[in-house]
Amino acid sequence: MRVRRAWLGLFPAAGLFVAAALSLPILTVASSVFSPTEGTWAEFVRLVLPRYVRNTLWLLLGVGAGTLLVGVGTAWLVTAYRFPGRRACQALLLLPMAVPAYLVAYTYADLLQYSGPVQSALRAWWGWSRGYPFPEIRSLGGAVFVLTFVLYPYVYLLTRAALLEQSPVVWEVSRTLGYGPWATFLRVGLPVARPGIAAGLSLVGMEVLADFGTVKYFELDTFATGIYLVWFSFGSVTGAAKLAVWLMGFVLAVVAAERLSRGRRRYHRPPGAPREARPRALEGPGAWLAAGACLLPPATGFGIPGLYLGWMAWVGGDPLWGPTFVRLAANTFTLSATAAVAAVLLSALVAYGLRLAPTPLMRLAARVVSLGYAVPGVVVAVGVLVPFGWLDNVVSAYLRRSGLSTGLLFMGTTFTLVYAYLARFLAAALSAVEAGLSRIGPTLEGAARTLGHGPASVLVRVHAPLMRGSVFTAALLVFVDALKELPATLVLRPLNFDTLAVRVYQLASDERLMEASTAGLSIVLVGLLPVLLLDRAVHRSRAEAVRPSSGRPIGRASD
Amino acid sequence: MPARRLLLCFAAVALSLVATLHHPASGQAREVNLYNGRHYDTDEAIYQEFTRRTGIRVNLIQGDADQLIERIRAEGANSPADVLITVDAGRLYRAQQQGICQRVDSPLLTSRIPEHLRDPQGHWFGFTKRLRVIAYARARVSRSQLSTYEDLVNPRWKGKLLVRSSSHVYNQSLVGALIAWHGEAFVARWARGVVANFARPPQGGDLDQLRALAAGEGDVALVNHYYYLRLLNSPNPADRAVAQQVGLFFPNQGPEERGVHVNLSGACVVATSRNRQAAVAFLEFLSSDFAQEVFAKGNFEFPAVRGVANPMAAIAPATLREDTLNAATYAANGGRALQLMVAAGWR
Structure with a gap:
């Protein structure tokens, strides 16, 4: 019994430790609030900051609304209805996750700019000269367009998981009580899926805030580009850090607001094996409309950019294509996979610790460690550099006194890089795992505990199987994020160690987009495999859950 | 039992993390570590030729110069960086302001690189003109x-x-x-x-x-x-x-x-370099006819060194006037x- 009690305290303690350790970069950046800033910073705030804030808010709103519409709409369609190509759509809708937003931005800017093929063809066809109306792709609208179709899978994925883990009984009850399909969607499906939708949307929001590649390419001034400008052009590190702190404060406020509005509502599903809702079959034009609605988003976020990249790689392509690329792909894959596995384990610790002991301190730690996701990668990278550099030099000085000359132990190793990925992306894994845990009612846990299982045992034997879908989701989110990550990789990686994203950067920074397409396409291909695996896993986890494994026979009222 | 399994799982991850710690052997005499803001595949020929002539191995990390400067600062006294390379004078100037570049007294460099293309005190040198x-x-x-x-x-x-x-x-x-x-x-x-x-x-x-x-x-x-x-x-x-x-x-x-207006791509020897001799030798090699021609042919930059065959001659008038304002001033x-x-x- 004593052992059990010790375990009980151990989980929250370990969770707290993990959250604190991974919050170090954020705290390092935040601490700069107290140092004085150089003069030019004030001028920046006065001159341009209001525009940067305005753009950022519009971008957030636009992409938030867009991903909500596309992500939730498609998730509901493929879960609640049957139509031709439904199973394929379930997988296809995930594909844009494998494409880095900056690559989609490159391709659409290239296609749609004045000197690009689309406008050139229009001019040649109609004999137009300058001054005809054509939407400018390098604009706020263009950025909303690109980010919406790259990021909607986050909302789709988490909403779909929430819908699948919902008890379909509530939908059926809604239908028998006289609600039509729309009312069931809006008044039952959506509210019950709220934690999932909120988790997806908050990930999208944070991705938008942290995005630098797309907005920079579109010359859109946002908070992220402001941080770069203050730092690298005005040369004020503390000024940049202060901007980052404002950004984090904003995120904390929004997250807190969502939690508050959720209030004391809980989203557990009833105990007992869930069973599959029978999707309603659509027929005629409705079916084709549904199929079309589900194919359009992946075609926009994956199909067109993928084809264009493929064409560029075929026509131009990377002169280094060959064995070098195997090494680059292997480096990329190993790093991302390590980060994904570590993120799942660590986020489970934090989420479970939070569930066992939801103290204010624990909650704060979980929110702070999530901030890494909303901060541009380069800010996190510097937040990693400073403490690790300090640690390295202290350790090395200590060891030198005892006669050992080690040089740097941490800096310039893949360990530091994986740590940076975790500090940056833990939020993605954490929100998926938390959403999964929140759907498991406390009664199950209570029952297992009464039967003599400790918290660890409950986690492994009860929670883990029940939230397998969420765990896969968490791993995938971190994997694809790490795959595409550039700024931290660029500055923290070891000597003579490159990844695919770094190769894209090397060529693209030199305006060799044609050549960069090969490495870009490789990122997409490496990311494709786990995305498809995830789809299978989500699909199968549901299929298994449907099997009456609890020994209780399940009636099929609707059969 | 599950608890033990969980622990095992963690141990495995921890071990795999430690296993991924691989280190560039720093501080050995026969190598030079480049923190490189230039990303031209053609420069590889220069590194290989340098290794062939001197036996000094070249290790490389390419990235954004500003961020590499931050990394050198964070790494402090133990930084493995020997040479910082950038594609414009502005970043070199910034590195120098932060105390990252050390003075180099090389008669070879001062005689080969024109005065306006290097720091007056010898903290950094330009090797190509843009x-x-x-x-x-x-x-x-x-x-x-x-x-x-x-x-x-x-x-x-x-x-x-x-x-x-x-x-x-x-x-x-x-x-x-x-x-x-x-x-x-x-x-x-x-x-x-x-x-x-x-x-x-x-x-x-x-x-x-x-x-x-x-x-x-x-x-x-x-x-x-x-x-x-x-x-x-x-x-x-x-x-x-x-x-x-x-x-x-x-x-x-x-x-x-x-x-x-002439901008430059240049380099400096990092203040904390442990391979100072190799680093200076590397800078001197960048001013050699071999390296200067690779720069000019590979990326169509003008060689900084006078008298090196200039493939750019075809587009520039023979009497091209260049602004000789020192790069440190405009930077x-x-x-x-x-x-x-x-x-x-x-x-």
Whole structure:
């Protein structure tokens, strides 16, 4: 019994430790609030900051609304209805996750700019000269367009998981009580899926805030580009850090607001094996409309950019294509996979610790460690550099006194890089795992505990199987994020160690987009495999859950 | 039991993390570690030749120069960095300001590199020249209409001038030089004139400006010279077609004029370098005829060293006047230049 009690305290303690350790970069950046800033910073705030804030808010709103519409709409369609190509759509809708937003931005800017093929063809066809109306792709609208179709899978994925883990009984009850399909969607499906939708949307929001590649390419001034400008052009590190702190404060406020509005509502599903809702079959034009609605988003976020990249790689392509690329792909894959596995384990610790002991301190730690996701990668990278550099030099000085000359132990190793990925992306894994845990009612846990299982045992034997879908989701989110990550990789990686994203950067920074397409396409291909695996896993986890494994026979009222 | 399984799982992950710790052996005599802001595949030939001649191994990390500077600062006294390479004077100046570069007294370097292309105290050296020039649409502009950077505010170019964003250091260095020559009040006016002539809000890189010229979106553009040459020599016919429609003009060439603005790609020996000798040898090798020719052939940059066969001779007049303002001067003005451009509405 004593052992059990010790375990009980151990989980929250370990969770707290993990959250604190991974919050170090954020705290390092935040601490700069107290140092004085150089003069030019004030001028920046006065001159341009209001525009940067305005753009950022519009971008957030636009992409938030867009991903909500596309992500939730498609998730509901493929879960609640049957139509031709439904199973394929379930997988296809995930594909844009494998494409880095900056690559989609490159391709659409290239296609749609004045000197690009689309406008050139229009001019040649109609004999137009300058001054005809054509939407400018390098604009706020263009950025909303690109980010919406790259990021909607986050909302789709988490909403779909929430819908699948919902008890379909509530939908059926809604239908028998006289609600039509729309009312069931809006008044039952959506509210019950709220934690999932909120988790997806908050990930999208944070991705938008942290995005630098797309907005920079579109010359859109946002908070992220402001941080770069203050730092690298005005040369004020503390000024940049202060901007980052404002950004984090904003995120904390929004997250807190969502939690508050959720209030004391809980989203557990009833105990007992869930069973599959029978999707309603659509027929005629409705079916084709549904199929079309589900194919359009992946075609926009994956199909067109993928084809264009493929064409560029075929026509131009990377002169280094060959064995070098195997090494680059292997480096990329190993790093991302390590980060994904570590993120799942660590986020489970934090989420479970939070569930066992939801103290204010624990909650704060979980929110702070999530901030890494909303901060541009380069800010996190510097937040990693400073403490690790300090640690390295202290350790090395200590060891030198005892006669050992080690040089740097941490800096310039893949360990530091994986740590940076975790500090940056833990939020993605954490929100998926938390959403999964929140759907498991406390009664199950209570029952297992009464039967003599400790918290660890409950986690492994009860929670883990029940939230397998969420765990896969968490791993995938971190994997694809790490795959595409550039700024931290660029500055923290070891000597003579490159990844695919770094190769894209090397060529693209030199305006060799044609050549960069090969490495870009490789990122997409490496990311494709786990995305498809995830789809299978989500699909199968549901299929298994449907099997009456609890020994209780399940009636099929609707059969 | 599950608890133990969980622990095992953690141990496995921890072990795999430790296993991934692989270290560049630092501090050994026969190697030199480059923190490199230049990313041209063709430079690889220089590193290989250096290793072949000296036996010194070259280790490399490529990245954004500003961020590499941050990394060197964080790594502190134990930094493995020996040489920092950048593609413009502004970043070298910034590195020097932060105490990252050490003085190098090399008679070879001071005799080979012209005075205006290196730090007066010997903290850093430029190895290639990059000219910021005016490109024009051949179909719509005659060379006689072009003269100087200052004249780009001429109302003749209203709605016709193409240039990239002010946040890019190439523009900051050019405007930094204008500040040195004319003072801030002049430059503030000049920047407003440039903004008034924009064909479109600044966007894209230098290549994008050239493509926009060919497509007819504007008539004149400010670009670095080698982008034009890259298009001209591209294996892609579409690129060559763009170059055919564009001409290059070297501004400020009149008898009383100071000459075309010259930026540089250069390097410094890092203050905490443990392989100082190797690092200095590497810098000296960058000034060798071999390296200078690779720079010129690989990326169409002008060699910094006089007398090296210059494949650029075909596009530049033999009597090309270059602004010999020291790179340290315009680099120091970069921040102020940015402020003036932003204030003028040059995003």
